Amino acid sequence: MITDFRNKTAVLTGAGSGFGLECARIGARLGMNLVLADVQQDALDKAVAEMQGAGAPVLGMRVDVSKADQVEALGAATLARFGAPHLVFNNAGVGSGGLIWENTLQDWEWVIGVNLMGVAHGVRVFTPMMLEAAKRDASYQGHIVNTASMAGLLNAPNMGIYNVSKHAVVSMSESLYQDLALVTEQISASVLCPFFVPTGITASERNRPVDKKADAAATRSQLIGQAMSEKAVSSGKVSAAEVAQKVFDAVAANQFYIYSHPKSIASVQVRMEDVLLGRNPTDPFAHKPELGVELKKALRA
Numbered sequence: 001m002i003t004d005f006r007n008k009t010a011v012l013t014g015a016g017s018g019f020g021l022e023c024a025r026i027g028a029r030l031g032m033n034l035v036l037a038d039v040q041q042d043a044l045d046k047a048v049a050e051m052q053g054a055g056a057p058v059l060g061m062r063v064d065v066s067k068a069d070q071v072e073a074l075g076a077a078t079l080a081r082f083g084a085p086h087l088v089f090n091n092a093g094v095g096s097g098g099l100i101w102e103n104t105l106q107d108w109e110w111v112i113g114v115n116l117m118g119v120a121h122g123v124r125v126f127t128p129m130m131l132e133a134a135k136r137d138a139s140y141q142g143h144i145v146n147t148a149s150m151a152g153l154l155n156a157p158n159m160g161i162y163n164v165s166k167h168a169v170v171s172m173s174e175s176l177y178q179d180l181a182l183v184t185e186q187i188s189a190s191v192l193c194p195f196f197v198p199t200g201i202t203a204s205e206r207n208r209p210v211d212k213k214a215d216a217a218a219t220r221s222q223l224i225g226q227a228m229s230e231k232a233v234s235s236g237k238v239s240a241a242e243v244a245q246k247v248f249d250a251v252a253a254n255q256f257y258i259y260s261h262p263k264s265i266a267s268v269q270v271r272m273e274d275v276l277l278g279r280n281p282t283d284p285f286a287h288k289p290e291l292g293v294e295l296k297k298a299l300r301a
Contacts, residue, residue, distance in 0.1 A: 001188065001254035002086055002141045006031035009082040011074070013065050013122065014092030016043025019147060019192070022244035023089055028056035030248075033082045037063040037074055039092070039207050057082075064209070065092045065118030066110075075125035084133035086140070087251060090122035091147040091192075094207070097225025098218075099299075100160030106213060107161055115165035116172075119146045123176055127187075134186040142187040143251045146173045150195045150261070153268045156284055158225045158295065177256055190250050194260040197238050224298050 002008060010027045014020035016038035027034050028051045036051065038044040041062050048060035059081045063070045078085055094114045096107055123144065130142040151159065152166030173191035180187050218226070243260045250258045259265065270282050285292030 001252055002143055003252050005087075005248070007033070008086035009033040009035065009078070009084075010087040010089065011035040011037070011078055011085045011126065012089040012091060013037045013063065013118065014147075016040050016047050018091075018240050019194070019244055019247070020089065020091045021047055022241045023091070023247055024051055025054075025241075026244055026248055027087075028054040031056075032087075033057045035059045035061070035074070035078045035082065035085065037061050037065070037092070039064045065090075065121060066113030068121050071118070071121035071125050075129065079129060084129045084140075084142075085126060086130075086142050088122060088126045088130070088142075088144045089147070089247070090119040090144065092118050093147055095229060096161050097159040097229060098161075098222035099158060102219045102221055103161045104216070110209070111161050111165050115162070116168045119169050119172060122146075123172065127176070127180075130187050131184060134184055140186055144176065144187070144189045145192055145247055145251065145258070146176070146189070147192045147194075148173065150193050150259075150264055150268075152191075152193055154271055154284070155281070158221055158299075159229070188254055190247075190256050190258055192243070192247060192258045194243055195238075195264050197240055197243055197260055221299055224295070228295070
């Protein structure tokens with residue numbers, strides 16, 4: 001756990017908006033060195049300028065986390081500028097919806113590339129340098145936080161590709177936590193599982209690479225999924241800044257699961273009971289049947 005963040009180094013992907021940006025702001029207030037990475041250059045430049053204005057030492061790099069060589073370059077630059085980081089926030093992510101059989105190869109490559117492989121690259125690149133720092137310095141403390149989602153613990157309909165990517169991040173994070181515990185007491189991990197929080201993720205298409213653009217126009221289910229996500233996210237009552245504070249609190253307390261909406265765990269319990277009892281998956285709209293009726297009507301029209 002890290003209880004004193006001053007003069008520690010944080011690496012944050014997806015730092016140009018949402019949770020990444022809000023964590024950078026907290027890091028700046030706490031006196032941290034900041035390594036900010038984002039695929040959107042203008043958002044990154046703005047974040048770097050803001051943190052420098054707040055007095056934080058900053059390294060900014062445009063990074064597509066789905067690209068192994070770019071994350072490796074980020075690691076090398078971090079090591080050269082600040083040494084091994086103490087906090088790594090593998091946060092960059094994109095959203096995508098629609099009926100799962102309608103997702104194109106480009107959809108799969110894009111979402112899995114960013115949401116899953118982006119985290120995998122971060123773990124692969126930064127964990128060894130953190131372990132090496134711990135080996136050299138008995139006082140070194142490090143922590144890795146991976147952004148998943150409540151969609152990594154549940155399986156809401158019409159957003160299967162996103163669910164798949166986030167379930168994998170939860171699994172990777174749990175494995176990372178257990179593996180680290182085998183080899184060190186100085187480094188640990190957490191997984192962030194937010195529910196609907198206004199972060200800009202519903203506008204992910206703005207950063208979709210040309211080679212991952214879908215060949216065909218969006219399907220009815222994808223358009224419906226986009227509209228429903230935008231409505232749910234925009235009406236979220238918990239802010240990205242509040243979630244960012246939960247991240248720092250969890251790191252200081254060595255807390256693994258980080259939830260933006262603790263009450264939503266009831267739905268996870270129902271899913272776990274389905275698994276344990278061998279019963280068919282419970283209707284996800286049981287608590288709000290009108291939403292299920294609305295979605296079915298729209299998809300069957």
